[in-house]
Structures are given as structure tokens and as C-alpha cells.
Amino acid sequence: MDKAENKPAATAKSPAGLEGVVAAESSVGDVDGIRGVLIYQGLNIHDLAEHSTFEETVFLLWHGRLPKREELDALRRELAASQGLPEEVLALVRRIPRDAEPMDSLRTAVSALAFYDPRSRDLSREGALRTATRLTAQLSVLVASIERLRKGEEPVEPKPELNLATNFLYMLKGEMPSERVARIFDVCLVLHADHELNASTFTARVIAGTLAGMYGAVTGAIAALSGPLHGGANTNVMKMLLEIGSPERAEEWLRDALASKKKIMGFGHRVYKTEDPRSVWLRRFSKEMGEARGETRWFEILERLRELMFREKKLYPNVDYYSGSAYYLMGVPLDLFTPIFAVSRISGWTAHILEQYANNRLIRPRAEYTGARDVPYVPIDER
Ligand code: SDX
Numbered sequence: 001m002d003k004a005e006n007k008p009a010a011t012a013k014s015p016a017g018l019e020g021v022v023a024a025e026s027s028v029g030d031v032d033g034i035r036g037v038l039i040y041q042g043l044n045i046h047d048l049a050e051h052s053t054f055e056e057t058v059f060l061l062w063h064g065r066l067p068k069r070e071e072l073d074a075l076r077r078e079l080a081a082s083q084g085l086p087e088e089v090l091a092l093v094r095r096i097p098r099d100a101e102p103m104d105s106l107r108t109a110v111s112a113l114a115f116y117d118p119r120s121r122d123l124s125r126e127g128a129l130r131t132a133t134r135l136t137a138q139l140s141v142l143v144a145s146i147e148r149l150r151k152g153e154e155p156v157e158p159k160p161e162l163n164l165a166t167n168f169l170y171m172l173k174g175e176m177p178s179e180r181v182a183r184i185f186d187v188c189l190v191l192h193a194d195h196e197l198n199a200s201t202f203t204a205r206v207i208a209g210t211l212a213g214m215y216g217a218v219t220g221a222i223a224a225l226s227g228p229l230h231g232g233a234n235t236n237v238m239k240m241l242l243e244i245g246s247p248e249r250a251e252e253w254l255r256d257a258l259a260s261k262k263k264i265m266g267f268g269h270r271v272y273k274t275e276d277p278r279s280v281w282l283r284r285f286s287k288e289m290g291e292a293r294g295e296t297r298w299f300e301i302l303e304r305l306r307e308l309m310f311r312e313k314k315l316y317p318n319v320d321y322y323s324g325s326a327y328y329l330m331g332v333p334l335d336l337f338t339p340i341f342a343v344s345r346i347s348g349w350t351a352h353i354l355e356q357y358a359n360n361r362l363i364r365p366r367a368e369y370t371g372a373r374d375v376p377y378v379p380i381d382e383r
């Protein structure tokens with residue numbers, strides 16, 4: 001301990017952006033950024049994408065193991081029973097300006113959900129699991145309702161017999177998606193569910209670490225996810241594709257963007273120094289949706305940019321690179337891509353919050369002070 005500064009000497013200077021700093025112990029998920037391996041509670045993301053469902057993944061993240069059949073059925077029933085939004089929250093969403101960013105609307109509505117949950121401050125394992133179930137069920141209903149109401153349409157009631165992915169697409173459009181589209185969307189939710197101490201999950205844990213309630217922790221996480229360096233990148237990738245317009249223009253566009261030192265959305269990652277394993281699946285879905293809709297140019301631009309970015313900068317696509325083009329071809333508006341990320345990531349956020357509550361210590365690091373000291377106080381008329 002450095003007595004003069006009252007700080008452990010070894011951590012007096014921390015790396016920019018806390019790069020490489022281990023800030024929590026967790027069994028929820030792990031990212032091996034060198035080998036490109038992502039696991040949730042020990043299970044490889046590729047196995048989950050191949051065989052699992054979002055509901056099963058939610059159980060896995062919360063309980064640390066795959067559910068037995070009756071446990072999965074019980075979770076499905078609890079999610080279906082928790083979908084109803086308080087009328088007051090729907091009334092609030094009705095009053096949100098139509099041109100509001102859906103991520104801002106979602107953040108505000110999730111914060112308001114706490115008013116109408118009398119057990120919102122119950123941080124026991126059982127109480128927090130119940131809140132996690134409510135939030136996971138209600139987020140998808142909220143996002144679909146926000147979209148319907150801003151278009152001047154009434155929200156569509158969820159159907160309790162549908163899984164969360166199918167229900168979301170159904171509530172959004174008011175019509176059933178094809179089985180294949182619903183399955184692709186379900187796997188997208190599995191792929192986005194958790195990613196270790198990413199910025200929004202870290203935010204959630206910091207808030208939970210003060211023993212604040214789960215609604216507050218999730219509200220903060222939604223704000224963190226909305227930024228373009230994090231979840232907001234998926235919308236920006238699609239905007240970039242629309243701006244480029246055709247594969248022939250990709251190279252010139254990228255050269256200009258790199259020359260003006262722009263960050264190219266959907267590329268790079270703090271942890272992955274190789275391919276993000278999630279992007280392998282999302283690339284397939286982007287291609288498949290393009291072929292199914294007879295609109296392959298978005299995928300062609302993506303592939304052209306990918307080759308060029310690797311050649312020029314040795315950077316790989318991240319999770320936000322391909323997802324938007326698949327959602328776009330499902331008819332989802334651009335500014336709902338990041339709320340959809342939240343519809344999935346709520347499972348990881350809540351798993352981490354549960355873990356934080358179970359073994360809590362306040363998260364309170366130190367800053368390296370770079371300002372002046374011993375500055376004399378000058379009375380206001382003498383400055
Ligand atoms: C997500 O952390 C998670 O796990 C997040 C996430 C999750 O599941 O929760 O995976 C989800 O947030 C994905 C990331 C989405 N964001 C983007 O796609 C935005 C574009 N990408 C970047 O701005 C950037 O790569 C970050 C924010 C993702 C990572 O930033 P870092 O680790 O701080 O890296 P950096 O900005 O310091 O870049 C290192 C170098 C720099 O070059 P040099 O100055 O060393 O020469 O790589 C370059 C950067 O200029 N670089 C890029 C780039 N990303 C990095 N150059 C151009 N375009 C890019 N996208």
C-alpha cells in the first residue's frame with residue numbers, strides 16, 4: 001500500500017478502458033479471445049446455437065446447468081405468466097414522443113416497471129429470480145409495444161403458447177413468422193445472451209453491487225448498451241450498408257472512411273483477436289435471409305468489406321456486423337436492432353446480477369488523479 005496515496009501501489013495506474021483488468025469472478029460465461037471460443041456456464045456457443053433454444057439458454061445462465069424437461073416447461077409457463085405489462089407502463093409508453101429512440105423508450109419503461117412491482121426490492125435469490133423472469137418476459141413485449149405505438153398501432157397481445165422468439169416477431173407485425181425465420185431469430189437470441197464483463201453487464205454489476213434493485217441495474221445496462229461502441233453498432237452497420245448501396249461501391253467507400261480515420265461499425269473487439277464465434281452463425285443467417293428474400297446485395301457488401309478490412313487493418317467482424325442485415329430482411333426497423341440485443345442480453349445481465357447479489361461486495365475502484373493539488377481558494381471578486 002502506498003501510504004501517501006492510500007492506494008495499492010500495483011494498481012496505481014490502470015490501463016485505458018480497463019483493458020485486461022479482471023474485475024469479477026463469474027461462472028456465467030467466458031470469452032477466449034485468442035482461440036475465438038465463447039462458453040455459457042461451460043457449454044460452447046456452437047453447441048447451443050445448434051441444439052438449444054433461448055428459453056433453455058436462459059435457464060442455463062440463471063441456474064448453471066441445462067434444465068430437465070419439466071424445469072424447462074415450468075420456466076416457459078412462468079415466462080408466459082409474466083408477460084403482461086402494467087397498464088400504467090403502457091400508458092407511459094403511449095406518451096413517449098413518436099420520434100424518440102426506441103432504446104431511450106425502453107430504458108424509461110424498464111425503469112418505470114419497478115413502480116408496479118411490489119417485490120422490486122426483494123434481493124433474495126428467490127425474489128431476484130422472480131424479477132429476472134418478469135424482466136425477461138416483459139422486455140420483448142415492451143419492445144414490440146414501443147414499435148407498434150410509435151407507428152400509431154395498438155400493441156398485439158402475446159400468445160402464451162409461443163416461445164419468446166416467435167412471440168416477439170408475432171407481436172411486432174401482428175402476423176406469424178415462418179418457422180424458419182422464427183428459428184433463426186431464436187438462435188440470434190441465444191447468440192446474444194451473454195458475453196462476460198462487456199460494458200453493459202459491468203454496468204449492471206456495479207449498480208447491483210450497491211444493493212440497488214434489479215430494475216435499476218437493468219436500466220443502467222440498457223443505457224450502456226445503446227452506445228455505438230457497444231450494442232448500438234448493429235444499427236450503424238445497416239446504415240452503412242444503405243449508404244454504400246452496392247458491392248461495387250464498397251472498396252471506394254471503405255478507403256475514404258479509413259482515410260478520414262472513421263471507426264468502421266461492426267469491426268474490432270476488446271477481447272477477440274480472432275473471429276468472433278457468434279459472427280460465424282450470423283453470417284450464415286445474413287446470407288440465408290438474403291437468398292430467401294432475393295436481396296443478396298447487403299450480404300455481398302458485408303463480405304467485400306470483411307475481406308478489405310482484414311487486408312487493410314487485420315480486423316475481424318464482431319457480433320454486431322451481420323445481425324442487422326438479417327433483422328432488416330425480416331422487416332425489422334433499423335432502430336429496433338439494439339433493443340432486440342437487449343431482449344436477449346437481459347438473460348445475461350440478470351444472471352450476472354443474481355451472481356453479484358449472491359456474493360456481493362461493493363464495486364468501488366480508484367482513479368489515478370491527474371489534476372492539480374494545493375490550489376488556493378480565491379474569493380469570487382478576485383478571480
Ligand atoms: C459489442 O465487450 C463485449 O463483449 C461487447 C459485445 C457483447 O457481446 O457484449 O461483444 C458487443 O459491443 C461489439 C462491439 C460493437 N462495436 C463496434 O462495432 C464499434 C466499432 N468497433 C470499435 O470502435 C472498437 O473495435 C471497439 C469499441 C469494439 C473496441 O475498442 P478498443 O478495444 O478500445 O480498441 P481501440 O478502439 O483502441 O482500437 C485498437 C486499434 C486502433 O488502431 P491503432 O490506433 O492502434 O492504430 O484498432 C483500430 C483502432 O483505430 N480499430 C478500428 C476499429 N476497431 C479498432 N479501426 C477502424 N474501425 C474499427 N471498427
